Amino acid sequence: MSQSAEIPSPDELNYVTSCALPTPWAQFTLHAFVEKTTGKEHLAMVLGDIGNGAPVLARVHSECLTGDVLFSQRCDCGAQLEGALKKIADEGRGVLLYLRQEGRGIGLVNKIRAYRLQEAGADTVQANEQLGFKADQRTYGLVKPMLEQFGVTSLRLMTNNPRKIDAMTKLGVEVAERVPLLVNRNAFNQYYLDTKAAKLGHMMTPLTPAPVEDGAL
């Protein structure tokens, strides 16, 4: 399980350009970056004044073509993407980084291989390992220079993944608050979500409100 957070040298990432991106929930600005060594195109969707120093509502989202685009119910990615954009729109301020590390870093075709192994009985971690990969091959080093582009140093991070929070901290990006993103648990993904909680440490229990003291109401 590697989530190393090496900071790439500044010349590994090019900021290229931006455009308006109207969505059903708000009009974002879409910013394009290119990773020099791989040619991978990474994106940032920005809403409001995020460079004013206050912690920014943020989602660091890893690509999941099957969930984000093809409506797959095998995972929670598409619903998390939509939920995060809606939350940012509700607040009128925030950023979503869309990182092109499909399949926890193993790529789309290998993820489909992994799904086939899961249909034969492996869980999501075992399937990666049977293919010769670590459970999670992602890195988050690009997050720092992407956020620096917008003057952002502190996040209210929408995630259930404690290792993502650790990775941000190691990069020198403050996580001022974790905002849970619990969406779309269904019959097709409950084993996957339970495996993430059991083996990858995801926090899948809803935060309960603090108990109300007697006489407080």
Ligand SMILES: Nc1nc2c(ncn2[C@@H]2O[C@H](COP(=O)(O)OP(=O)(O)OP(=O)(O)O)[C@@H](O)[C@H]2O)c(=O)[nH]1
């Ligand atoms: N290898 C593999 N990758 C998967 C599988 N299901 C989803 N993914 C990928 O996992 C990534 C999303 O990882 P998650 O652990 O769901 O989410 P996370 O971003 O780490 O955590 P959250 O912030 O709580 O959503 C995306 O890149 C998906 O393509 C699977 O069964 N096998």
Ligand SMILES: [Zn+2]
């Ligand atoms: Zn997914």
